[in-house]
Amino acid sequence: MHKITWTHKVQYYETDQMKVVHHSNYIRWFEEARVELMEKIGCPYDKMEEKGIISPVLEVTCQYKQMVRFGDTVEILAWISSFNGIRFSLSYEVYNQKDGSLCTAGTSKHCFINAQGKLISLKREDPALYESLKKLCEE
Amino acid sequence: MHKITWTHKVQYYETDQMKVVHHSNYIRWFEEARVELMEKIGCPYDKMEEKGIISPVLEVTCQYKQMVRFGDTVEILAWISSFNGIRFSLSYEVYNQKDGSLCTAGTSKHCFINAQGKLISLKREDPALYESLKKLCEE
Amino acid sequence: MHKITWTHKVQYYETDQMKVVHHSNYIRWFEEARVELMEKIGCPYDKMEEKGIISPVLEVTCQYKQMVRFGDTVEILAWISSFNGIRFSLSYEVYNQKDGSLCTAGTSKHCFINAQGKLISLKREDPALYESLKKLCEE
Amino acid sequence: MHKITWTHKVQYYETDQMKVVHHSNYIRWFEEARVELMEKIGCPYDKMEEKGIISPVLEVTCQYKQMVRFGDTVEILAWISSFNGIRFSLSYEVYNQKDGSLCTAGTSKHCFINAQGKLISLKREDPALYESLKKLCEE
Numbered sequence: 001m002h003k004i005t006w007t008h009k010v011q012y013y014e015t016d017q018m019k020v021v022h023h024s025n026y027i028r029w030f031e032e033a034r035v036e037l038m039e040k041i042g043c044p045y046d047k048m049e050e051k052g053i054i055s056p057v058l059e060v061t062c063q064y065k066q067m068v069r070f071g072d073t074v075e076i077l078a079w080i081s082s083f084n085g086i087r088f089s090l091s092y093e094v095y096n097q098k099d100g101s102l103c104t105a106g107t108s109k110h111c112f113i114n115a116q117g118k119l120i121s122l123k124r125e126d127p128a129l130y131e132s133l134k135k136l137c138e139e
Numbered sequence: 140m141h142k143i144t145w146t147h148k149v150q151y152y153e154t155d156q157m158k159v160v161h162h163s164n165y166i167r168w169f170e171e172a173r174v175e176l177m178e179k180i181g182c183p184y185d186k187m188e189e190k191g192i193i194s195p196v197l198e199v200t201c202q203y204k205q206m207v208r209f210g211d212t213v214e215i216l217a218w219i220s221s222f223n224g225i226r227f228s229l230s231y232e233v234y235n236q237k238d239g240s241l242c243t244a245g246t247s248k249h250c251f252i253n254a255q256g257k258l259i260s261l262k263r264e265d266p267a268l269y270e271s272l273k274k275l276c277e278e
Numbered sequence: 279m280h281k282i283t284w285t286h287k288v289q290y291y292e293t294d295q296m297k298v299v300h301h302s303n304y305i306r307w308f309e310e311a312r313v314e315l316m317e318k319i320g321c322p323y324d325k326m327e328e329k330g331i332i333s334p335v336l337e338v339t340c341q342y343k344q345m346v347r348f349g350d351t352v353e354i355l356a357w358i359s360s361f362n363g364i365r366f367s368l369s370y371e372v373y374n375q376k377d378g379s380l381c382t383a384g385t386s387k388h389c390f391i392n393a394q395g396k397l398i399s400l401k402r403e404d405p406a407l408y409e410s411l412k413k414l415c416e417e
Numbered sequence: 418m419h420k421i422t423w424t425h426k427v428q429y430y431e432t433d434q435m436k437v438v439h440h441s442n443y444i445r446w447f448e449e450a451r452v453e454l455m456e457k458i459g460c461p462y463d464k465m466e467e468k469g470i471i472s473p474v475l476e477v478t479c480q481y482k483q484m485v486r487f488g489d490t491v492e493i494l495a496w497i498s499s500f501n502g503i504r505f506s507l508s509y510e511v512y513n514q515k516d517g518s519l520c521t522a523g524t525s526k527h528c529f530i531n532a533q534g535k536l537i538s539l540k541r542e543d544p545a546l547y548e549s550l551k552k553l554c555e556e
Contacts, residue, residue: 012452012462013302013445015295017188017348022291023196024166028430031163035429045429046488049156057162061200067256070295071463117206151313151323152306152441154434156487161430167291174290184290185349209434210324295466301474302444309441327434335440339478345534395484 002139003079004040006033007097010072020067026104027060030092033078034108037090041136043129052115053126058087062106066096073097083137085123085130087111141278142218143179145172146236149211159206165243166199169231172217173247176229180275182268191254192265197226201245205235212236222276224262224269226250280417281357282318284311285375288350298345304382305338308370311356312386315368319414321407330393331404336365340384344374351375361415363401363408365389419556420496421457423450424514427489437484443521444477447509450495451525454507458553460546469532470543475504479523483513490514500554502540502547504528 008029016022038045048055068074075095082089087109094104112120122130147168155161177184187194207213216232226248233243251259261269286307294300316323326333346352353373360367365387372382390398400408425446433439455462465472485491492512499506504526511521529537539547 011445011449012294013300013448016290017293017295017297018193018195019295020195023199024163024170024291027163027166028428031429044488046486054157056157056159056206057203059200059202060162061198063198064196067195069463071461150306150310151433152309152439155429156432156434156436158434163430167289170291171289183349185347208324210322296471296473298473301477302441302448305441305444332435334435334437334484335481337478337480338440339476341476342474345473 002136003077004033004037006036006076006078008032008074008076010068010070010074012070015070018067020069023062023064026062026064026094026106029074029076029094030060030062030078030090030106030108033076033092034090037078037080041132043132048126048129051126053120053122053129054113054115055110056113057108057110059109060106061108062104064104066101066103068094068096068103074103080133080136081107083133085121085134086119088133141275142216143172143176145175145215145217147171147213147215149207149209149213151209154209157206159208162201162203165201165203165233165245168213168215168233169199169201169217169229169245169247172215172231173229176217176219180271182271187265187268190265192259192261192268193252193254194249195252196247196249198248199245200247201243203243205240205242207233207235207242213242219272219275220246222272224260224273225258227272280414281355282311282315284314284354284356286310286352286354288346288348288352290348293348296345298347301340301342304340304342304372304384307352307354307372308338308340308356308368308384308386311354311370312368315356315358319410321410326404326407329404331398331400331407332391332393333388334391335386335388337387338384339386340382342382344379344381346372346374346381352381358411358414359385361411363399363412364397366411419553420494421450421454423453423493423495425449425491425493427485427487427491429487432487435484437486440479440481443479443481443511443523446491446493446511447477447479447495447507447523447525450493450509451507454495454497458549460549465543465546468543470537470539470546471530471532472527473530474525474527476526477523478525479521481521483518483520485511485513485520491520497550497553498524500550502538502551503536505550 077093081091092106153164220230221228231245355371359369370384431442494510498508509523
């Protein structure tokens with residue numbers, strides 16, 4: 001499985017009064033890593049949306065294991081864990097750079113829709129992206 | 140199971156360029172409803188934190204079924220689905236007020252820790268809150 | 279000057295590790311009140327955008343006078359302070375409901391553009407909205 | 418005047434349904450650059466807060482000149498524009514990396530308070546930080 005790493009410096013505005021990163025922000029960090037992954041495989045979201053293909057989120061899960069604080073920098077690993085031409089899933093792991101500990105793990109599920117909101121088969125609509133994603137999953 | 144309802148008017152800043160509510164915001168709406176629920180059962184978070192009891196999120200899940208847009212108002216149902224004195228789980232459902240459709244469903248898991256970050260037994264630390272939560276689950 | 283009041287319950291996710299509302303959120307609350315004001319005068323943003331009229335923010339200012347905390351509810355007053363058919367300005371005041379103290383004051387400036395991003399004269403493009411805004415400023 | 422540059426890749430969750438970055442996020446980017454500046458001059462916020470010195474925002478202003486979109490990367494310039502031992506001001510400029518255009522300009526004003534919320538004189542409380550800031554302004 002091909003994994004990418006996205007580095008994120010924790011920002012003050014991401015903390016809450018518990019003095020740790022608010023749990024909703026990890027969902028955003030997963031997106032940061034997902035955007036990076038799509039760029040790395042040659043299918044950036046902005047180019048995809050220009051072609052009229054949108055990839056909404058169908059499901060997210062997130063397990064919080066270690067708190068992350070302002071002053072920390074995290075590395076987010078992301079990889080495609082499944083893909084069937086219609087739907088795909090990603091997995092994520094967030095590591096604290098200061099000690100290498102696993103802080104958070106999560107998943108997201110996605111499909112592809114067109115501008116009219118209709119589910120599309122990537123194989124037919126964008127064969128190049130289809131092959132890229134398929135290859136990534138087989139690696 | 141005792142359920143509360145929290146009404147939220149969708150804000151412009153909650154949308155993204157897909158012209159729908161960004162998926163991370165539902166995790167925040169779950170929190171809005173959870174805060175309301177804790178108030179309703181007489182254990183508001185601010186009072187709990189004043190007593191030195193913090194209730195971090197251990198896990199969240201969210202399934203996205205229907206997109207929600209700016210101009211919509213949603214009703215978030217929340218209820219405690221399990222509680223064992225150490226950990227508790229909540230379930231959430233988000234309904235669009237305009238047609239009553241179920242847009243999102245989710246869950247969150249929590250524990251109780253003290254100011255030093257140590258896991259606590261609510262039965263010992265705050266018997267009143269323990270009884271409130273226990274009663275809610277049995278109803 | 280016709281003023282509207284928008285009530286906002288402070289949310290946990292709006293706090294930061296200083297244990298107060300993060301300063302960027304007041305800019306969002308101004309938007310909440312602005313959206314309410316546009317609805318009250320019969321020109322809601324979603325209807326305006328459906329007609330192809332967009333109203334971007336040209337400038338914001340915000341003075342922070344009293345900190346607002348989780349557990350507080352605020353009332354945001356908003357009113358149109360100037361309008362010349364091309365641009366308009368709003369003023370905002372945020373009051374803490376618990377003691378009536380003024381917490382924040384601010385302003386925003388806006389124009390009207392069409393879907394192509396071109397500046398438009400509201401008098402020509404939407405005479406009804408033009409008259410509503412003009413009347414509000416003269417009151 | 419010593420200026421620092423902070424690079425920020427625009428994220429999908431920072432956009433709104435106008436298909437541009439929501440205006441409130443620039444206030445957060447200013448903070449990102451401010452945090453970077455404080456680190457560069459040897460006075461990072463997390464170390465300052467550990468010593469019990471907090472630096473709240475008293476005022477922000479922001480002028481929006483060019484819209485920034487998902488797919489863009491911006492460079493935020495930040496510098497201390499005034500400092501009198503009690504209060505200090507910063508100025509910010511946001512440039513789009515793709516064409517070097519100035520997108521946003523802004524300012525923020527700050528003071529120093531202790532853990533009890535009382536205004537402090539930096540010269541007395543933290544002479545090292547006082548000298549760093551003073552020197553930066555004279556350069």
